[in-house]
Amino acid sequence: MAVCSVLDDNELYALEAIMSTRKLAANEMLLEEGEPKKRVFSLTSGVIRLYTSLPDGRRQIAGFLFPGDYIGLADDEVYSQSAEAVIPSVLCSFSARDMDELMGQFPKLKERLYQMTRIALRAARDNQLVLGRLAPVEKLASFLLLLSARAEQRGEPANPVHLVMNRIDIADYLGLTIETVSRSFTKLKTQGLIHLPDANTVEILSHRSLSAVAGINPHI
Amino acid sequence: MAVCSVLDDNELYALEAIMSTRKLAANEMLLEEGEPKKRVFSLTSGVIRLYTSLPDGRRQIAGFLFPGDYIGLADDEVYSQSAEAVIPSVLCSFSARDMDELMGQFPKLKERLYQMTRIALRAARDNQLVLGRLAPVEKLASFLLLLSARAEQRGEPANPVHLVMNRIDIADYLGLTIETVSRSFTKLKTQGLIHLPDANTVEILSHRSLSAVAGINPHI
DNA sequence: CGTGACTTTGATTCGCCTCAAAGAAGGTGG
């Protein structure tokens, strides 16, 4: 899954030589939109939110990054979005310059990053549909299915979905307010599609019905 | 701008050898979401819309492609979105297999496609903010500025923006209805920010104020 | 000049946002 999953021992050694570790507390900022792209990162543990802010305080979260995800895929000279830790997180940190050099040496590394960029592009475009054309309950259903699918990819259980982010983050990801997010949870609960033992745990009772509500099944 | 802009004569020759030409009438479909990715394309002239549809007919246009743009950047095995001509268009068509092979031979070609993918990712993420957090008038203002900037990139005049797409397309791109798009045009007109000699021509009267309304200035 | 497609404008409805407050959970200090 991670960027290094395609590398052999020799390549891994070269990668580790230019690597350092960065730890973040919850809500600590990693980088800010507009800064020169000096370093790139690979997430080891934790969760990161990638977002853009408007001058008046409105915020759009473009995505949540999980272990194995890479930070800096979209950017050339400067970071195009800000990144903050959602929960305490650990990252591998690389000089962007060193990484570029290594990409030149190891085609497999470059190919892997290129592939991850394509995956990120598909995810962003899927999200455009969610933001532009889905109703609040549909948005939430699609979000829960996405989290479930991503947990499964990481080898974690797909079904009791653990929400590491709060309602504000979910709202800012789905283009809603926290009240509407909360009401949408209640609707899904009332319809018998999910169970909420606590505010941060979602048990999907009917994957099939939830997919129908979402209108789509996310293919990431 | 186009994929071939970074190639030398030798490389161009190899590219032309595997190329064929595809012409599309207005509203003709080029490819459909889910089909195996047999061919990739570079747009020579015209405009293409890239979109996703829901079973109930709702549609989200992820973006409009202009001359120089590439079709197939996001996809691996299958196309992740459908593509149709907005107006009569001409494309260079390549076998995806041949193109992959050529990318292996010519690093500059691969690098260029990688770069175009990063640009597309930034555009998609910018659009997430537009879809999720901007009000209708703000959405339209940002769309007009985007079209203006893209025209300038192609060496065309930036100011009288020519709308090649109809209100339905604009609505499906911005996550609105055609009525709201039309009313937003009227609002921008009333505020003295634009002038509409006819429904498909927008004269930007105050780039500054329009940017302020949009809340952001698109950096693509 | 008539027809069809597209755009604009108007009237009404519905749903999300806003404002407000209560309820639940976690942390701190007494």
Add this chain to the structure above:
DNA sequence: CCACCTTCTTTGAGGCGAATCAAAGTCACG
């Protein structure tokens, strides 16, 4: 260990704005 405080979530009431429904206006074309 419990009372208190803060933060987060849920629920309620009301207003506003975009969608919907409807119709008129505009334009291109035959």
